[in-house]
Amino acid sequence: AASGGAVEASVEAPAAAAVLSEELAKAIGLSAEASAEILRLLPEPVGQPSITVTARPAALRPEGKRRLVEQHLGEAWSEFRRLGFEGWSADDDEALLQVLQRAAEGNNSQPLNLAQLRGLLGESGTLAGAHEARGVHVRYSLLRGLNSLITADVLPFVDVRRLWEAALGRLLLACRRFLLPELRDSSLRDVVARATAAGEEALHLDRGAALQCREASRRDLAGEAMIFGQAARQAAKWPSKVLRSQAPPFRVRYRDEPGQDSGGVYRDFLDTVADELMSPQLPLLVPTPNQTDDAGEDRDAFLLNPALDVSPGSPGRRMLHFLGQLMGVCLRRGDVLPLCLSRAVWKALLGEELGLEDLSSFDLGAAKMVQRLSSRPSEGGGGSGDDAEAFAAALQGLRFVSRDSAGQERELIDRGRGMAVTAERAPQFSKLMLEMRLHEARQQLEHLRMGLATVVSLDCLALWTWRYLEERVCGIATVDVGLLRKYARYDGIPSDAPEVRFLWETLQEMSQSDLRLFLHFVWGRSRLPPNGSPKWAEGFKIISQNSPTDPDHWLPTAHTCFFQLDLPAYSSKEICRQRILFAIHNC
Numbered sequence: 380a381a382s383g384g385a386v387e388a389s390v391e392a393p394a395a396a397a398v399l400s401e402e403l404a405k406a407i408g409l410s411a412e413a414s415a416e417i418l419r420l421l422p423e424p425v426g427q428p429s430i431t432v433t434a435r436p437a438a439l440r441p442e443g444k445r446r447l448v449e450q451h452l453g454e455a456w457s458e459f460r461r462l463g464f465e466g467w468s469a470d471d472d473e474a475l476l477q478v479l480q481r482a483a484e485g486n487n488s489q490p491l492n493l494a495q496l497r498g499l500l501g502e503s504g505t506l507a508g509a510h511e512a513r514g515v516h517v518r519y520s521l522l523r524g525l526n527s528l529i530t531a532d533v534l535p536f537v538d539v540r541r542l543w544e545a546a547l548g549r550l551l552l553a554c555r556r557f558l559l560p561e562l563r564d565s566s567l568r569d570v571v572a573r574a575t576a577a578g579e580e581a582l583h584l585d586r587g588a589a590l591q592c593r594e595a596s597r598r599d600l601a602g603e604a605m606i607f608g609q610a611a612r613q614a615a616k617w618p619s620k621v622l623r624s625q626a627p628p629f630r631v632r633y634r635d636e637p638g639q640d641s642g643g644v645y646r647d648f649l650d651t652v653a654d655e656l657m658s659p660q661l662p663l664l665v666p667t668p669n670q671t672d673d674a675g676e677d678r679d680a681f682l683l684n685p686a687l688d689v690s691p692g693s694p695g696r697r698m699l700h701f702l703g704q705l706m707g708v709c710l711r712r713g714d715v716l717p718l719c720l721s722r723a724v725w726k727a728l729l730g731e732e733l734g735l736e737d738l739s740s741f742d743l744g745a746a747k748m749v750q751r752l753s754s755r756p757s758e759g760g761g762g763s764g765d766d767a768e769a770f771a772a773a774l775q776g777l778r779f780v781s782r783d784s785a786g787q788e789r790e791l792i793d794r795g796r797g798m799a800v801t802a803e804r805a806p807q808f809s810k811l812m813l814e815m816r817l818h819e820a821r822q823q824l825e826h827l828r829m830g831l832a833t834v835v836s837l838d839c840l841a842l843w844t845w846r847y848l849e850e851r852v853c854g855i856a857t858v859d860v861g862l863l864r865k866y867a868r869y870d871g872i873p874s875d876a877p878e879v880r881f882l883w884e885t886l887q888e889m890s891q892s893d894l895r896l897f898l899h900f901v902w903g904r905s906r907l908p909p910n911g912s913p914k915w916a917e918g919f920k921i922i923s924q925n926s927p928t929d930p931d932h933w934l935p936t937a938h939t940c941f942f943q944l945d946l947p948a949y950s951s952k953e954i955c956r957q958r959i960l961f962a963i964h965n966c
Contacts, residue, residue, distance in 0.1 A: 385666060463518050525557055579629070587635075589604055595660070598660060649705070649714060682820065710834075713851075725846075752805040779792045781816070783816065789813060896963040919943075926947050934962045
């Protein structure tokens with residue numbers, strides 16, 4: 380075999396399968412776990428105790444080896460491909476990585492077997508209501524094989540600081556959503572392990588000043604009254620190493636409030652400043668236009684304020700720097716700063732390219748305008764007269780200016796205010812408007828990044844997705860039905876009532892997008908607070924709805940102020956599912 384000659388042997392079928400599976404693994408980079416999964420899916424050999432295999436190991440190319448496996452392990456290979464590839468979406472992979480992240484947080488560094496994965500999937504035994512445990516384990520084995528390949532054959536040959544500059548680096552970036560926690564987080568774990576600083580500073584804060592600012596509906600432009608502004612002013616005098624501590628980096632003390640900060644006051648401080656940052660009292664963030672217009676995605680999200688003054692010595696620069704530092708503290712220690720920022724902010728922090736889809740996520744109206752003007756309607760019969768009329772109407776009074784998320788009018792080209800947008804130049808206007816809107820807060824973002832970099836090297840985040848960065852700073856963005864159920868409280872209805880069971884089974888099978896709509900329906904927000912957060916207050920209340928007629932004809936009712944759902948006594952799971960889906964999509 381080593382010399383390239385043919386080797387012919389008669390072997391038992393299982394042994395031949397093992398040889399072929401090993402060849403497959405070498406050919407296409409599958410892990411040993413993936414090969415083992417193929418073997419597990421083999422049917423029992425019937426009437427053929429042995430097969431003859433002729434192989435030329437030195438001559439077979441990967442495609443030839445794959446065909447060899449398909450011929451001799453046809454059924455098992457087809458089943459493996461079905462379980463590991465078919466029906467897997469980006470959301471499904473994200474949900475799987477969430478499961479693996481929980482296992483990693485439990486200090487489980489060993490590969491998970493099928494029984495362990497089944498235990499992590501919970502009562503339903505499925506992932507995202509679509510993939511059973513066996514399929515999840517096959518996908519997991521594939522991801523492990525890919526991660527082993529990347530570790531051995533890709534990472535040694537790329538510079539993580541300049542991944543966009545090389546083809547191999549760009550390919551690696553495209554694979555970020557497939558990276559397992561042990562590979563993705565390795566750089567940050569190494570940095571945190573070397574941390575030696577201990578928290579030696581204290582913040583001395585005045586709640587009264589912040590309360591007066593709120594009650595007067597005053598904006599704290601100087602960063603002196605609100606808790607966050609007070610903290611940013613004091614922290615600006617500290618050496619940055621203070622915030623690179625494994626212990627709480629600082630203690631929090633409030634004026635005229637005796638007591639010792641053993642961690643609870645510190646966590647409350649993070650919740651407080653997150654609320655302040657998303658309030659009108661601080662100028663760092665602005666609501667997304669989608670929030671203002673109640674349209675599209677990110678209706679409860681915020682953007683960096685493109686009108687914020689970040690000149691040297693300005694309060695805006697100081698506060699953005701501190702916000703970046705707090706984000707870094709959360710990354711190092713696992714603390715949670717429960718902000719709700721648009722995905723465009725997280726992508727920009729990681730240096731990801733932004734496009735029309737990202738504009739749509741925070742300003743649907745602007746995205747539709749960009750798309751409408753990006754190309755002229757066909758004049759040779761390909762487009763309707765209505766299209767041409769709508770296009771002409773969109774150009775009426777239009778100049779080469781556009782408003783950003785802070786309402787500022789910006790010229791897109793020199794002397795743009797005096798230049799009309801013609802049909803010929805509409806695509807140019809569309810392109811310039813898109814570029815301006817996606818990067819409207821470039822200066823503010825840079826100071827946020829600078830603050831973050833004083834606590835965590837940005838190189839550590841090179842392999843992260845924007846969703847994972849958001850989760851590490853703000854808590855889990857994925858709606859965890861198990862966590863929601865943990866905080867459920869029942870009033871006038873038993874927890875084991877049939878309609879309650881129908882509700883939880885329906886939620887368990889929902890997609891993440893529908894779960895976010897359900898949360899918005901019952902609570903007016905799209906994410907759950909972290910486990911143990913005081914934001915849970917009285918929990919998720921489920922009340923029996925007294926329907927005057929047949930309950931199957933009634934929709935559930937929600938009271939967002941109280942995080943309460945009035946649930947009719949539906950007669951079946953299917954009726955419950957239909958009524959809930961209708962309510963969250965239409966009410």
